[in-house]
Structure formats: C-alpha cells, structure tokens
Amino acid sequence: MFLQIHSLTSYHATLLNRDDAGLAKRIPFGDKPRLRISSQCLKRHWRENLQDTVKLPQGIRSRQFFGRIVLPELIQAGVAETLARVLAKALIDAVIDGGVEDDGSLALKQPVLFGRPEADFFVGLLTECATAGDEKAALDTLKQKLKTDKKNFKAMLKQAGHGDLYAGLEGAMFGRFVTSDILARSDAAVHVAHAFTVHGLDTEVDYFTVVDDLNLDDETGAAHAGDMELGAGLYYGYVAVDIPLLISNLTGCDAKDWAKQDSADARQVLAGLIEAIATVSPGAKLGATAPYAYSDFLLLEAGAKQPRCLANAYLKALPAKGDVMQSAVDAMGCYLADVDAMYGATAGHRAAATRKQWPENAAPRLPLDQAVKQILDAVFGA
Structure with a gap:
C-alpha cells in the first residue's frame, strides 16, 4: 500500500535553495532547464514543522x-x-x-x-x-x-x-543509514522527489547596496554592495509513502503485518506530513524575500500499485503566460488520464484539494482536511 502526494506551489521572487556558488539550484528537464528545490531542503523544513505538530519521540x-x-x-x-x-x-x-x-x-x-x-x-x-x-x-x-x-x-x-x-x-x-553493527539501520518509508518548476528557468540578479547611516554629508557611495539570484516559479512536488514500511518503523512489527496494527500514530504522522507539504516553505533569505506560500493544488492517491510520479506532465515546459496554475492543473489531469488509459487505474483512491478547476471524475475536489481524512480512511479504514 502506498500513499502519493502531488503538489503545485507558486513562489514569488525568492532564492529558495542555493548551490555551493550561492546561485539558485536548477536541473535540466524535458525541453528546458528548471529551478529546483532539493529533497534534502524540503525534508529539513518538514521535519522541523513535524517536531511541533506530531507528539512522538523525535530524532x-x-x-x-x-x-x-x-x-x-x-x-x-x-x-x-x-x-x-x-x-x-x-x-x-x-x-x-x-x-x-x-x-x-x-x-x-x-x-x-x-x-x-x-x-x-x-x-x-x-x-x-x-x-x-x-x-x-x-x-x-x-x-x-x-x-x-x-x-x-x-x-x-x-x-x-x-x-x-x-x-x-x-x-x-x-530512514537512517549507519555502518555500525550495533546501531540499527532503518529504511526510508517516505520518498521525496526534488521539486522543479513546470515552466522554464528564468532568473535575474538582484543588485543591492547598504548605506552607512553615519556617513557625513560629503561622504557618498555605498558602504557595501552585493547581489543575489532571484527566481519566481510554480513548482511540482512529489512524495511517495510506503505505508507497510512506515507502520513497521513506527511499531516494530513485520511489514507484512502492517494492517493489523493500531494506525493512530501513522494517521497523525501522515496528516502532519501532508499539512507540512501544503503549507511549509523552504526558509532561505527570509528577511529579504518573505518566501511564504501555500500550495494551490494537492492530489492525494492511495493504492497497492507501484507508485509513479506525474512529473512527465511537464516534460514540455509550460509557457509563462495566462493562468499558469490552471494550465499546470490541466496538464496534470490530462497526463493522469492518459496514464490510466494506458495502464488501467493506477491508484485505488484519489482526492484533490485545489482552488482551481479540476475534473471531478479524476478525483473528488474537497477542502484539504476532508481530502486528507478521505485518503487516510481509504488507507487504514474509516
């Protein structure tokens, strides 16, 4: 049994995740390079949020x-x-x-x-x-x-x-990787993809100066000059959760016995994770860019079939014109329909939370809390 979480989140001018040169992380995908947020960056901020929202022993x-x-x-x-x-x-x-x-x-x-x-x-x-x-x-x-x-x-x-x-x-x-023969290794039950923009990369360099407040009238010029790369973008994010492994990691049971366990902690963890994915932003350059945004679209899927992301809906970069968010939602809906037409239904249950138009036959369109409850009921039973 797997839970899959697809998100579309738009950010204004930000520098969400930097490389070793201080530039925005990027990745070639399809026909154009894209802005990127690494999975390590996303997980770090989600973990910090879950420490406050999920009352279980922390790491x-x-x-x-x-x-x-x-x-x-x-x-x-x-x-x-x-x-x-x-x-x-x-x-x-x-x-x-x-x-x-x-x-x-x-x-x-x-x-x-x-x-x-x-x-x-x-x-x-x-x-x-x-x-x-x-x-x-x-x-x-x-x-x-x-x-x-x-x-x-x-x-x-x-x-x-x-x-x-x-x-x-x-x-x-x-997960935890250790080479010690005493400490226990644990495999990751939550698999996180790097988020990327559904349109092509387009950034600019922001040049800024600092004025010395104690300058005399005849002392002109800046006390400091600097620059940073900024980009605005609509990001597709994808997370897959191996439910039996998560239950095994939480309870110590054999993964094949996951359905027999008390699901209260797992439901709490997954509800907190989905909320974090929808609302928690990477925290770079807080004071200079206020990089806070909520997702405009979440698609939740549950089922026993092999997970598959929907990133290929954006192999051809969307044009940066018109309602890009609606175009991204439409592209995902079309790609999902095509995949299901080719393979048969690729998920047993779906629920969507969005303020955009979304085909009801693809997944019920619900408020986020109701969508979360419906998909977790599908996984664990009402």
Whole structure:
C-alpha cells in the first residue's frame, strides 16, 4: 500500500535553495532547464514543522550528540564528569565507526541521526555501568554488556521502555543509514522527489547596496554592495509513502503485518506530513524575500500499485503566460488520464484539494482536511 502526494506551489521572487556558488539550484528537464528545490531542503523544513505538530519521540541529527546530550545528562544523573567522558568515549568507539575528533569534545567525525529513546537508553546504560566501581570496572561492565547484547540492541531499547522509535520519528520516516553493527539501520518509508518548476528557468540578479547611516554629508557611495539570484516559479512536488514500511518503523512489527496494527500514530504522522507539504516553505533569505506560500493544488492517491510520479506532465515546459496554475492543473489531469488509459487505474483512491478547476471524475475536489481524512480512511479504514 502506498500513499502519493502531488503538489503545485507558486513562489514569488525568492532564492529558495542555493548551490555551493550561492546561485539558485536548477536541473535540466524535458525541453528546458528548471529551478529546483532539493529533497534534502524540503525534508529539513518538514521535519522541523513535524517536531511541533506530531507528539512522538523525535530524532537528533548531530556530530555533538554525545558531548551535548549524553554527557550533560550523565553528569546530571550523578556520574563524575571524568568518568562520564571516559564511558561516553568507550561507547562511541563501540557503536560508531570512525569514532570521535581528537579535541576532547566527543564530537563525531560525521553527523549521525539518533533518536531521543536512544539518548535515554545510553544515559541509563552508562549510569548503570558507572555504579560498578572504579573506572576499570565501569569500562569492563560496559564492554561486557555490549558484547552480550549487541545483537539485541533494538530489543534492549524496547525492554528498557523506549519503544520502537529508536531512531526517532525522523528515522522512521526518512530512514537512517549507519555502518555500525550495533546501531540499527532503518529504511526510508517516505520518498521525496526534488521539486522543479513546470515552466522554464528564468532568473535575474538582484543588485543591492547598504548605506552607512553615519556617513557625513560629503561622504557618498555605498558602504557595501552585493547581489543575489532571484527566481519566481510554480513548482511540482512529489512524495511517495510506503505505508507497510512506515507502520513497521513506527511499531516494530513485520511489514507484512502492517494492517493489523493500531494506525493512530501513522494517521497523525501522515496528516502532519501532508499539512507540512501544503503549507511549509523552504526558509532561505527570509528577511529579504518573505518566501511564504501555500500550495494551490494537492492530489492525494492511495493504492497497492507501484507508485509513479506525474512529473512527465511537464516534460514540455509550460509557457509563462495566462493562468499558469490552471494550465499546470490541466496538464496534470490530462497526463493522469492518459496514464490510466494506458495502464488501467493506477491508484485505488484519489482526492484533490485545489482552488482551481479540476475534473471531478479524476478525483473528488474537497477542502484539504476532508481530502486528507478521505485518503487516510481509504488507507487504514474509516
């Protein structure tokens, strides 16, 4: 079972996502190059929003996890700082390939996603080891525990009362890649495409100056001059969610048993995700461009067939004239009808939320909250 989310969102003059040269990201597609927003950028802003709207254990992606989360909590739990540092370093060496920097900060050599349950578990584990006696006894206890239980790490977390979200909500949704043989890898259940404009790339360079407020009358000219690339565009976005894998990541069940699980958390997560896709904007250049926009169109699809995006509706770039949004909606509707004519119905259920004209025979046109409820009822049952 898959949930697919298609969106059309128009932005005024903005610089939503920059490359290493400070220019707007772009991609060749079809007959013209397009403006682009990377999936990493989109996921980052959606994750931040979901931290406020979904009340489930969160993830922490950082090089500083042990130095700024685990170490202070160990000290607060009564472990002497010197011993806490020794134990934390030993734990890092055991669970993270590559270890730490040599500056004594316990900073990892690369950022890793950890779940809040893992932080609680690590603190509890090291606090228990610290009670074994002196430093050597504490280290021996940690080594023995890891040697005995490392194949059962997820089970240890669950037994300690930390649930199945060992890598946090972010890990359950977007996956976690680790090379450690102790930490558990999780595959991404939410697959996010790079968004791109349905029309050709058209940008301009905005030249700006800064005036020195303390200039004297005879001091002319700018105190600073700069420039940035700006572009306006209508972006197509696409997200596919593997529902069995998401339920498995949230509950710890086997993916084939997803339909037997309580769906309350998954419904909460997916409703929050759809709301974020529709309303949360990438946050670059906030003060200079106010890059805030809501989607004018969302198409939600659910079904057991292999997902397929509708990006090819825009292989031929739309002309930047007339009602471009309506043209984009029409192009998607026509392409969807053509795909269904070729393959048969490619989704079992559909619902659309839009302020534009949309063929009712393609999908019911509903307010967003009703469209979300209808599609989630189709996935999980009313």
